[in-house]
């Protein structure tokens with residue numbers, strides 16, 4: 371079974387270069403490797419000094435590169451899903467038979483579905499994903515969860531809900547409930563989304579690696595990225611600190627910068643304590659061409675088993691306590707005051723900034739309510755008890 375490595379980080383920090391170095395190292399180890407770019411501004415061709423097409427291309431033995439064009443993937447690989455979705459939209463009174471493109475984010479979703487399909491095919495030992503800068507990647511990764519959440523609420527598959535919901539939905543959502551055929555279609559899309567989520571959050575299959583550089587703004591964003599990855603329960607199992615200045619420049623101007631870098635390397639190391647951290651020097655030229663990719667590999671990755679999962683970030687968990695249950699969600703680097711928490715029906719909703727995560731509650735917790743919540747040591751602990759709902763103190 372192939373393992374997936376997702377490289378994420380702020381714009382320009384070196385994601386593509388580092389992902390390329392991993393792909394190169396992996397191929398050299400004799401593992402069948404695919405390097406995929408989900409960033410529309412592809413630049414893997416520049417790094418490997420090759421003109422690439424929108425299909426999978428072999429660039430060296432054991433190494434294929436795939437710069438995904440989501441619109442093209444939609445047409446060629448997911449024509450059936452598009453058809454289902456179009457049928458679905460056509461079934462809605464208020465919506466004209468519309469193009470699937472009207473739902474924001476759907477095109478990008480196809481990049482992920484394509485990666486899942488390649489994973490399932492078993493062709494590759496390792497799939498290395500070079501992402502677009504943080505913001506886009508986060509919306510891409512949370513999208514399957516968000517979409518399947520909406521689908522579950524609107525079309526509760528396999529539950530009596532469909533019939534019960536039908537009269538409600540007509541007035542509330544101004545849409546006809548889909549007929550049986552359409553329900554099957556919805557079920558298929560839903561299953562694919564659920565599978566995708568399962569794949570990306572599974573610690574056995576998927577690693578998220580964060581790339582950073584030791585400077586204030588990037589470090590801040592790296593922390594936020596780490597927090598959101600944890601909020602959505604992705605497994606971060608490595609940090610790369612790129613562009614580290616050499617110590618021996620012997621120049622006052624750079625000595626100051628070296629000092630500042632040291633400070634931020636310290637911050638990053640304490641934030642990511644317990645996870646593998648890789649340090650990469652700042653080179654005197656751009657990382658272009660195999661020669662430079664090799665240099666990065668031998669300097670920073672060479673003798674390390676960078677493909678092993680040496681540590682994992684914690685999963686969220688439900689634990690039984692004397693008077694109820696506690697839901698523990700790992701959210702390092704969050705600001706206590708920014709966390710918003712509420713219970714909505716069968717879900718607990720955690721909101722931080724513009725990001726919101728609905729965590730469905732297991733049946734055992736349905737009759738309980740949130741008694742209190744606290745944020746400590748990077749963990750949000752939410753206590754559920756039978757008592758009347760008390761004050762939430764975060």
Ligand SMILES: Nc1ncnc2c1ncn2[C@@H]1O[C@H](COP(=O)(O)OP(=O)(O)OP(=O)(O)O)[C@@H](O)[C@H]1O
Pocket residue numbers: 379380381382383384385386387388409413501502503612613614650651652653654655656657658
């Ligand atoms: N350690 C380094 N030393 C010198 N140049 C570097 C280093 N790391 C990256 N670069 C250069 O910095 C630029 C950005 O790197 P890269 O494209 O890998 O970043 P990215 O995070 O993928 O960017 P984007 O967010 O635009 O996709 C490139 O020109 C690359 O060659």
Ligand SMILES: [Mg+2]
Pocket residue numbers: 385386387409413500501
């Ligand atoms: Mg890039």
